[in-house]
Amino acid sequence: MxxxxxxxxxxxxxxxxxxxxxxxxxxxxxxxxxxxxxxxxxxxxxxxxxxxxxxxxxxxxxxxxxxxxxxxxxxxxxxxxxxxxxxxxxxxxxxxxxxxxxxxxxxxxxxxxxxxxxxxxxxxxxxxxxxxxxxxxxxxxxxxxxxxxxxxxxxxxxxxxxxxxxxxxxGFSKTSKPKEKKKEVKKSVTVDVHPVVKWDVARVFVVTNKKGCNLYSDESLTKPIRTLANSSTWKVITENNGALKLGKDQFVDGRAGFTKSNPIAFNSKLGGRVKIIKKGTHALYEPKANSKKAYSLEYGKIYRFKGRNGRFLFLENSYKGKQVCVTGNNAYIIL
The missing domain is CATH 3.40.80.10 (Peptidoglycan recognition protein-like)
Incomplete structure (x- = not known):
């Protein structure tokens, strides 16, 4: 085709x-x-x-x-x-x-x-x-x-x-037919109440409707364009007339899920938990892009931090007596 x-x-x-x-x-x-x-x-x-x-x-x-x-x-x-x-x-x-x-x-x-x-x-x-x-x-x-x-x-x-x-x-060979397995029991999708977001994302919307929710092209919520999947997480730009704006000409009805704010985006002194979302991530000695690497951080693991400098998050545990950090591009905030 x-x-x-x-x-x-x-x-x-x-x-x-x-x-x-x-x-x-x-x-x-x-x-x-x-x-x-x-x-x-x-x-x-x-x-x-x-x-x-x-x-x-x-x-x-x-x-x-x-x-x-x-x-x-x-x-x-x-x-x-x-x-x-x-x-x-x-x-x-x-x-x-x-x-x-x-x-x-x-x-x-x-x-x-x-x-x-x-x-x-x-x-x-x-x-x-x-x-x-x-x-x-x-x-x-x-x-x-x-x-x-x-x-x-x-x-x-x-x-x-x-x-x-x-x-x-x-493929669709006429001489080969698939062997059927026993019917699987459909499991429900569990919505995580602690979404993971980038450090500078101020607010997110999490879909909780089992069938997903409509994404609309107008803030009056009358022109659906597609469906957002249950449990998916979306950045909220602003709220207009009760509709959550997710992007240009993209709105959702807030009743289809919940929103959660990220205070880390506004207050650099606050701490919390981060999840390593990229393989090959390292703790750094200094909060800058060309800093020397201290040690490797395990992919998918959760670490505690105690504030930030720009996008760099200061890890709670020191390394060899020195404070270390991780870039917020590779470690996302757990809300």
Whole structure:
């Protein structure tokens, strides 16, 4: 199928970092009946505010490109974004015929891109390489998000995890049919009441509706454009007429979740807890970018801090009698 590049990012948009060839990341949009062109258009038009995009969006009729294949996209969180040369969104449909056709196109594109970048077509295995769902990179510590796609959607169109894995590996061969596993008990998503945010983010909104919540293009909350997933966390810019503004022409109804403020953004003397969100992070002797490294900080581990200087957070425990710090780009505040 021909790839439509109408909404592809310009050279000065998105990431310029070449991704390592570990993963092909499979998503679904969580936007009921949203077609590929509409999702791509939204990613393109909000690139400087929402800062969210993938390389390809697939529906039953078309494939739209947004990000440049081979480079980081901003769709799966850190460090997964830098480990995947291609991320692909599956459009979700209520109509079963459209849904299955979109799914078939999705599988074919996943397999095509896996071959192109020399990535194995094994789905969600324990290996550090292969085709991975957004759900897998979250559960295995490769993402600072908490999404579960596409597994919140595929069962609705009759696709189990084992079927998905089979078709990713073998395609739609008539001579090979997937072996079904026992039906899995669907687990509810637990919303974390302590979201993790960057040091300078003043306020966040966390979705608590089980079915997610609508994102609107107007503060009157009358023009929905897509659905935000349950338990996802979003930066709040301001509040207008009771609507929370998340970006340019992006609003939510605050009743669909809760907001939490980050006092660290305003008061540099306050302390708290931080989580290391990037592998290869080190404690530093001085609060500056070219500081000497003191020691390695464990990825995913939580540390206490006692104030900050700009983006640099002073760790509570000293090292060899000296105060050390960590950059707030690699360690996020736990609210």
């Amino acid at each position: 021909k790839i439509n590049k109408k909404y592809a990012l310009a050279n000065n948009e998105g990431s310029s970092h070449i991704a390592s060839r570990n993963f092909i990341i499979a998503h679904s949009t969580a936007t009921p009946n949203g077609e590929a062109w509409a999702v791509a258009h939204n990613m393109k038009s909000t690139i400087n505010s929402a800062e969210t995009y993938v390389q390809f969006i697939v529906d039953d009729k078309s494939i739209y490109q947004v990000g440049e294949p081979g480079y980081d996209a901003w769709g799966a969180g850190s460090p997964a974004n830098s480990m995947s040369p291609v991320q692909i969104e599956l459009c979700e449909f209520d109509d079963k015929k459209r849904a299955i056709k979109a799914y078939q196109n999705y599988i074919e594109l996943i397999r095509q891109m896996a071959d192109k970048y020399g990535i194995t077509k094994e789905l969600d295995t324990s290996s550090k390489k292969g085709v991975k769902t957004h759900n897998w990179v979250v559960k295995n510590g490769y993402s600072n998000t908490n999404h579960v796609d596409p597994y919140q959607y595929l069962p609705k169109i009759g696709i189990s995890k084992s079927q998905f894995a089979h078709y990713v590996k073998y």
